[in-house]
Amino acid sequence: MASLIGRVFTAFGPPTVEKKSDALRFGILGAAKIGPLALVTPAKSHPDVIIQAIAARDHARAEEFAKKHGIPDIRGSYQEILDDPNIDAVLIPLPNSLHFEWAVRAVRAGKHVLLEKPSTSNAIEANILFNLPELSQPNAPVLLEAFHHRFHPSVHKFLSFINPADVVHVHTDSMVPWLLTAKENIEFNYSLSGGSMMNLGTYNFGLLRMIFKDDPVECVSCETNVFGDGRHDKCDYDFKAQFRFPNGGIAEATTSLRGSIFWKPSEARVTTREVVVPDDSLPGTQEKVRSRQVTLHGFMHAFIWHQIDVQDTFVVREKKKDGLPVKRWVESTSQKAYTYKEAGGQFVHLPGEDWWMSYRYQLEEFVNRVRGRPTQYWVEGQDSCNQMKMIDLAYEKSGLGLRSTSEFR
CATH class of the missing domain: 3.40.50.720 (NAD(P)-binding Rossmann-like Domain)
Incomplete structure (x- = not known):
């Protein structure tokens, strides 16, 4: 504490x-x-x-x-x-x-x-x-x-446990308690391009694309709620969307700007398919497989608090006889990464303090790019274009329609 x-x-x-x-x-x-x-x-x-x-x-x-x-x-x-x-x-x-x-x-x-x-x-x-x-x-x-949020070490530590090709399902959620938002806020003003997908939802969408290292091919479904008073009918105050990615994986994003008074940290939960894990100690007739669930709690403001839970389920089974299991067990760990030194891997040398907000990490990279120094992570222009395409897919599926295009050129 x-x-x-x-x-x-x-x-x-x-x-x-x-x-x-x-x-x-x-x-x-x-x-x-x-x-x-x-x-x-x-x-x-x-x-x-x-x-x-x-x-x-x-x-x-x-x-x-x-x-x-x-x-x-x-x-x-x-x-x-x-x-x-x-x-x-x-x-x-x-x-x-x-x-x-x-x-x-x-x-x-x-x-x-x-x-x-x-x-x-x-x-x-x-x-x-x-x-x-x-x-x-x-x-x-x-x-x-x-x-x-994409610049914080916790996100990159989280991603280090995931092989995008193996991802079969992702659930993300984020929320703001209803006491902190009001009908007249700009978030619910269509002429100002409001809506929960344009607000917190963008963070969910961006993280989904990082997890899959790809862009969705389809928005499968998108359910929204609006105030329905004739003035805010095009602005979602919450939504639940499902996307299908090129590897066949399904991703869910859910956000509410009118959530419970009991605030819940944002969450990203990834489930991967079974993969064979080499194990020379096993006889040739058996194999070991692993399925994994990785959860990042608190991806929005990780500097306050976050936790990365990794749960691996192992099964040793016969290669023949319909793959009958011989042994099954679960291994779980919890991790944190407030600095890149804690995150390890390719980023271990990067500067940072445990009190740096994600905004501070972002500013570090922004200045590096302006000064012509190497940046270890960056949101490229095409990434931002693809991000807006994903938001458009969801709004089209929801029936609320795209946010209006500016006449400015």
């Missing part, structure tokens, strides 16, 4: 480090609630990041945000930030429907872009955004869809 309290306390109040003279200067477009978590707090412990400016539609909100977080410059519009030659990069935490337009504008202005998920409102916009000619030029701006 003491380590948990210390970790969370430090994560939200990290040590402030001396900034480099040529540190990247960020501007924030909008005084969104996610801004401090996504960038302001992680930047405190990064020597190569300075939060220089903010702009918001409500100037008073921008002033309040800047005063609270020690941001020196307040601009009158988003465009003023993009026009400032002293701003190197921007965070775009605007409502979903504005992501496409302002990301395009930022890229065209030569700014590096940390873009809140989902990257756009649909795959049409994503394909335009991530294929902008400016992104293929020498010294092109860096554009990253901010799927912070």
